[in-house]
Amino acid sequence: MAVTVKNVALHAGVSTATVSRVLNDDPGIRPATRSRVIESIKITGYRMNKAARSLKTSRTGTVGLLVPELVNDFFMTVAEGVEDILRTEGYGVILCNANEDVRYEADRISLLIEQCVDGVIIIPTSSEGSHFSSLSDAGIPVVMVDRMVNGFKADAVLADNINGAYSAMQNLISTGCRRFGFIGGSQELSNFRERFEGFKRALSDYGIPVEKDIIKFGNVHIDSGYNLMKELMSEANPPENVFIANYFLQVGATKFLIENSSAKTASIHIAGFDDMSLSSILGFSSITVSQPMMEMGRKAAEMLLERIEEQSALASAPPPPRLVRLKTTLIKH
Amino acid sequence: MAVTVKNVALHAGVSTATVSRVLNDDPGIRPATRSRVIESIKITGYRMNKAARSLKTSRTGTVGLLVPELVNDFFMTVAEGVEDILRTEGYGVILCNANEDVRYEADRISLLIEQCVDGVIIIPTSSEGSHFSSLSDAGIPVVMVDRMVNGFKADAVLADNINGAYSAMQNLISTGCRRFGFIGGSQELSNFRERFEGFKRALSDYGIPVEKDIIKFGNVHIDSGYNLMKELMSEANPPENVFIANYFLQVGATKFLIENSSAKTASIHIAGFDDMSLSSILGFSSITVSQPMMEMGRKAAEMLLERIEEQSALASAPPPPRLVRLKTTLIKH
DNA sequence: CCTCTGCTTGTAATCGATTACAGAAGTATA
DNA sequence: TATACTTCTGTAATCGATTACAAGCAGAGG
Numbered sequence: 001m002a003v004t005v006k007n008v009a010l011h012a013g014v015s016t017a018t019v020s021r022v023l024n025d026d027p028g029i030r031p032a033t034r035s036r037v038i039e040s041i042k043i044t045g046y047r048m049n050k051a052a053r054s055l056k057t058s059r060t061g062t063v064g065l066l067v068p069e070l071v072n073d074f075f076m077t078v079a080e081g082v083e084d085i086l087r088t089e090g091y092g093v094i095l096c097n098a099n100e101d102v103r104y105e106a107d108r109i110s111l112l113i114e115q116c117v118d119g120v121i122i123i124p125t126s127s128e129g130s131h132f133s134s135l136s137d138a139g140i141p142v143v144m145v146d147r148m149v150n151g152f153k154a155d156a157v158l159a160d161n162i163n164g165a166y167s168a169m170q171n172l173i174s175t176g177c178r179r180f181g182f183i184g185g186s187q188e189l190s191n192f193r194e195r196f197e198g199f200k201r202a203l204s205d206y207g208i209p210v211e212k213d214i215i216k217f218g219n220v221h222i223d224s225g226y227n228l229m230k231e232l233m234s235e236a237n238p239p240e241n242v243f244i245a246n247y248f249l250q251v252g253a254t255k256f257l258i259e260n261s262s263a264k265t266a267s268i269h270i271a272g273f274d275d276m277s278l279s280s281i282l283g284f285s286s287i288t289v290s291q292p293m294m295e296m297g298r299k300a301a302e303m304l305l306e307r308i309e310e311q312s313a314l315a316s317a318p319p320p321p322r323l324v325r326l327k328t329t330l331i332k333h
Numbered sequence: 334m335a336v337t338v339k340n341v342a343l344h345a346g347v348s349t350a351t352v353s354r355v356l357n358d359d360p361g362i363r364p365a366t367r368s369r370v371i372e373s374i375k376i377t378g379y380r381m382n383k384a385a386r387s388l389k390t391s392r393t394g395t396v397g398l399l400v401p402e403l404v405n406d407f408f409m410t411v412a413e414g415v416e417d418i419l420r421t422e423g424y425g426v427i428l429c430n431a432n433e434d435v436r437y438e439a440d441r442i443s444l445l446i447e448q449c450v451d452g453v454i455i456i457p458t459s460s461e462g463s464h465f466s467s468l469s470d471a472g473i474p475v476v477m478v479d480r481m482v483n484g485f486k487a488d489a490v491l492a493d494n495i496n497g498a499y500s501a502m503q504n505l506i507s508t509g510c511r512r513f514g515f516i517g518g519s520q521e522l523s524n525f526r527e528r529f530e531g532f533k534r535a536l537s538d539y540g541i542p543v544e545k546d547i548i549k550f551g552n553v554h555i556d557s558g559y560n561l562m563k564e565l566m567s568e569a570n571p572p573e574n575v576f577i578a579n580y581f582l583q584v585g586a587t588k589f590l591i592e593n594s595s596a597k598t599a600s601i602h603i604a605g606f607d608d609m610s611l612s613s614i615l616g617f618s619s620i621t622v623s624q625p626m627m628e629m630g631r632k633a634a635e636m637l638l639e640r641i642e643e644q645s646a647l648a649s650a651p652p653p654p655r656l657v658r659l660k661t662t663l664i665k666h
Numbered sequence: 667c668c669t670c671t672g673c674t675t676g677t678a679a680t681c682g683a684t685t686a687c688a689g690a691a692g693t694a695t696a
Numbered sequence: 697t698a699t700a701c702t703t704c705t706g707t708a709a710t711c712g713a714t715t716a717c718a719a720g721c722a723g724a725g726g
Contacts, residue, residue, distance in 0.1 A: 002471070004712055015676045020714055030674060047471070050447050051393060052712035054384035055681045062427070062448065070409040070416070071610075080403050083430050092448050094395070095428035097416050108420075114383055115395065115425050138380070222610055255614045277404075277555055278611055281588045337682055348706045353684055363704060385682035388711045 003046040012040035023048065054116060059312070062092040063304060064112035064120040068100050073276050074247065074293060075123055078145055081297020082121055089305060091118070098125045106131040113138050119304040121297075124149045127188045141307035143300045148190040155307065157300045157324045161191050164289040164328030165198025165243070168271045171287055171330060172241060173206050177269070181214035181239035183228045183253060185246050192220075195245040195273065214239050218249070225252025233265065240267050247274035254282045275331050288331045299324055336379040345373035356381065387449060392645070395425040396637060397445035397453040401433050406609050407580065407626055408456055411478055414630020415454055422638060424451070431458045439464040446471050452637040454630075457482045460521040474640035476633045481523040488640065490633045490657045494524050497622040497661030498531025498576070501604045504620055504663060505574060506539050510602070514547035514572035516561045516586060518579050525553075528578040528606065547572050551582070558585025566598065573600050580607040587615045608664050621664045629659055 005019045012019065014037060021029050022037040029037075040046075054060045065082055067075040083093050094117060098105035105125050112120055113134060119141040122132065129149025135142050142154040169180070182199055185192040203210055213235055218224030225248060232238055233256070244250040250272040257265045268284050275290035303322065310318065338352045345352065347370060354362050355370040362370075373379075387393045398415055400408040416426050427448060431438035438458050445453055446467060452474045455465065462482025468475050475487040502513070515532055518525040536543055546568055551557030558581060565571055566589070577583040583605040590598045601617050608623035636655065643651065 002712090005714095006712080016713075017677080017715075018675060021675090024714080028674065033674080047443075047447055049388070049449060049712055051384050051387035051391075051449050052681090053714075055382070055388050055683090055712080056714045058384075058681080060384060065428075070413050071406050072409075073404050073406075076403040076405075076409060079428075080430060083403070087430075090444075092427050092444055093429075094425050095398075095412075096426075097413060097420075111423075111425055114380060116382060116384055251611060251614070258614055258616075278584060281584070281591055282614075283591075335682095338684095339682080349683075350685075350707080351705060354705090357684080361704065366704080382682055385711090386684075388682080388713090389684045391711080 002049065003044045004049070005046070008037065008040050008044050008046045011044055012037045058116070059118055059308075060116045061090060062094055062115065062117050063301075064094045064096060064108075064115070064117040066096045066098055066105065066108055066112070066120060066122045068098050068123060068125040070095075070097050072248075074146075074274055074291075077293035078123065078297035078300075081294040081299075082301045083297075084294070085298050085301035085305070100125055102126050102128055102131070109135060113140065118308050119143070121145060121300050121304055123147065127190065139311070141304060141311060143304045143307070145296055145300045146191055153321050155303050155322045155324075157296050157303065157326065159191070159291040159296065160325045160327050161194035162198040162201070164273070164291070165195040165245070166202045167328075167330055168287050168289045169199060169202030169243065170206075172269075172271055173202065173208070177241045178208060179211075179214075179239045179241065180208070181216070181232050181242040183216050183218070183225060183232065183242060183244045183249050185218065185220040185224075185249065187217060189220075192217075192245055199243055199245075211239075213237075220246050220248055222248050222252035222255070225249035225254075226256045227252075229253035229256040230260075233260070238264065241269050241271070243271045245273050247272065247276050247279070250282065250285070251278075254284055257284055279331075280333055285333050288333065290329045290331050292326050292328070296326055299326065335382065336377045337382070338379070341370065341373045341377055341379050344377055345370045391449070392451055393449045394423060395427055395448065395450050396634075397427045397429060397441075397448070397450040399429045399431055399438065399441055399445070399453060399455045401431050401456060401458040403428075403430050405581075407479075407607055407624075410626035411456065411630035411633075414627040414632075415634045416630075417627070418631050418634035418638070433458055435459050435461055435464070442467060446473065451641050452476070454478060454633050454637055456480065460523065472644070474637060474644060476637045476640070478629055478633045479524055486654050488636050488655045488657075490629050490636065490659065492524070492624040492629065493658045493660050494527035495531040495534070497606070497624070498528040498578070499535045500661075500663055501620055501622045502532055502535030502576065503539075505602075505604055506535065506541070510574045511541060512544075512547075512572045512574065513541070514549070514565050514575040516549050516551070516558060516565065516575060516577045516582050518551065518553040518557075518582065520550060522553075525550075525578055532576055532578075544572075546570075553579050553581055555581050555585035555588065558582035558587075559589045560585075562586035562589040563593075566593070571597065574602050574604070576604045578606050580605065580609055580612070583615065583618070584611075587617055590617055612664075613666055618666050621666065623662045623664050625659050625661070632657055632659065 005016045009016045009019045019037055022034050065079060086093055096108040098108060102125055120135055121143050123145045124147045127150050129152035132152040144154055144156040148156055184196050187193050214232060216228040216231055218228050244253055269286045270284045271287045272285055273289045275288050279288055338349045342349045342352045352370055355367050398412060419426055429441040431441055435458055453468055454476050456478045457480045460483050462485035465485040477487055477489040481489055517529050520526050549561040549564055551561050577586055602619045603617045604620045605618055606622045608621050612621055
């Protein structure tokens with residue numbers, strides 16, 4: 001049925017070894033022979049069976065990308081960055097959805113190991129990372145993006161959350177704001193911890209007190225943003241400026257403000273995180289900390305490729321985990 | 334390095350054939366032998382090398398999912414539906430990004446064929462589908478979602494776009510609206526053609542004239558929505574009701590209205606397509622046609638699995654392409 | 667004319683799991 | 697106990713590509 005190297009070899013009047021060498025750009029092939037083989041490949045319509053190659057080389061040319069959810073512009077922009085780099089290297093990306101659930105996450109990792117992926121890029125669902133160790137046990141390199149986890153050491157690409165939040169606050173403070181509410185995601189997750197850290201540090205540096213009543217934590221979803229803004233607005237003395245540590249929380253918070261507009265809500269200003277295609281029309285927003293999402297994905301893919309190279313190069317002691325922080329930028333609306 | 338069936342066989346004191354039979358749930362194995370093998374599998378920590386199995390069985394347990402772009406809630410919701418079904422059957426999903434470019438699309442198809450996927454689900458980027466035939470040439474089943482293409486026959490899962498658009502119009506007309514603008518995507522794409530068809534049919538059925546000046550076509554992106562709404566508002570006599578055939582166009586159009594608010598824009602009402610997490614806070618919107626996105630993905634996955642079964646069952650004439658239309662629902666804001 | 671070196675190419679083993687076929691072991695019956 | 701069936705298990709070929717090793721071949725130098 002399918003055309004194999006054998007067919008090509010027959011057609012070109014050479015051996016399968018020669019065909020294989022042409023396919024792998026082996027330099028020790030006479031140009032005349034090479035072009036004859038290439039011609040035969042075209043004519044026969046040969047397509048390599050990667051399963052066979054994988055069996056022999058124990059490299060599959062696929063990497064896994066495990067994200068907490070698919071319907072999420074942040075994760076998917078990272079994914080585009082990953083794909084962008086890996087495509088050019090001829091890798092396929094197996095995208096797995098952890099469904100915001102550590103058990104699903106562990107399950108998908110099993111799948112990826114069985115599929116013999118050459119490496120895995122993970123945006124962790126939770127702070128728990130011990131189930132990732134089966135990957136390193138199987139000798140599969142891992143790069144984490146956006147969040148760190150406990151109980152597992154690996155390369156990571158993170159945004160500079162602390163300074164991102166800090167500079168946004170600094171900017172607002174310089175325009176005269178003196179009282180700030182905060183809406184953030186779970187402090188279990190490293191990225192949200194860091195953003196809160198940047199927030200607090202700015203207040204502290206400018207001598208502004210932290211008011212516990214107007215600091216709210218939830219999860220990372222629209223509903224949570226809605227509810228936390230509602231809570232905030234129900235406080236005895238709600239703030240006029242609110243730092244919201246995540247795009248989806250901001251969407252939810254905005255939704256509440258739109259649905260419950262009043263004199264009190266009219267004067268609200270929001271500083272947010274992540275510049276998405278809809279950020280500019282959300283309203284209430286004065287400033288946004290933009291993470292280099294695509295770049296984070298690209299960088300992660302590059303680091304993973306390096307690791308894969310290292311690994312096949314030689315089996316000496318692997319270098320220690322590398323940590324990359326990418327700078328955020330401030331966007332004013 | 335890695336544990337193979339050979340190791341397991343040695344450990345259990347049986348042949349590799351027996352181990353393989355246990356792995357594949359072959360019923361003709363004495364229970365005592367089976368449990369001994371299972372025990373050995375656990376003790377040795379055996380994990381199957383799927384590349385080897387694929388080589389022999391020419392089934393990889395992976396399917397390809399090819400979408401025009403990743404950062405798109407519609408496509409990704411479909412993808413979640415696909416993943417949801419395939420996960421439970423033990424399949425891995427190789428997600429490919431066609432980057433809105435037919436050449437990329439063709440390139441990714443090559444990759445998928447080389448990766449020996451068992452089937453492919455495609456949301457086509459354009460109306461051109463002749464490059465999909467290499468899939469059927471390779472004996473790989475294909476299911477298309479959301480859009481039909483020219484020059485290639487395959488199973489398809491589509492939304493009932495005509496009736497969706499029609500019923501939204503009907504609803505608006507019943508509230509007294511009598512003049513409608515239209516903003517839509519390229520009429521090359523079947524889904525947009527159908528939505529326009531539903532729009533026209535409603536006008537015709539209720540005796541409302543089609544006014545060419547207030548009917549605008551562009552691509553499917555935010556920018557396009559922005560520009561088309563701008564054009565519409567610059568017309569001598571702009572309409573108060575606008576049917577916008579796509580979520581992203583609606584976002585762009587809304588953006589224009591927000592940035593250019595005036596007495597004229599204040600009275601605009603928009604009927605849109607696709608109920609996304611942000612639809613409810615866009616403003617201007619009166620009604621939305623909601624496609625069952627997740628369900629479309631699930632259905633496509635189920636159809637693909639059926640085709641894969643059929644194929645391995647026997648090589649008789651394959652049944653003709655199946656077309657499934659899923660109903661839309663109306664959502665009022 | 668012969669040998670040696672260096673460049674190309676071919677032969678054949680190999681990766682790990684599956685499976686047709688054959689053979690062994692077990693069961694039932696006479 | 698012998699015979700005829702089942703039922704279970706092992707042997708060995710196989711999938712398609714890679715690659716160590718060997719062999720062929722040309723030209724240089726003696």
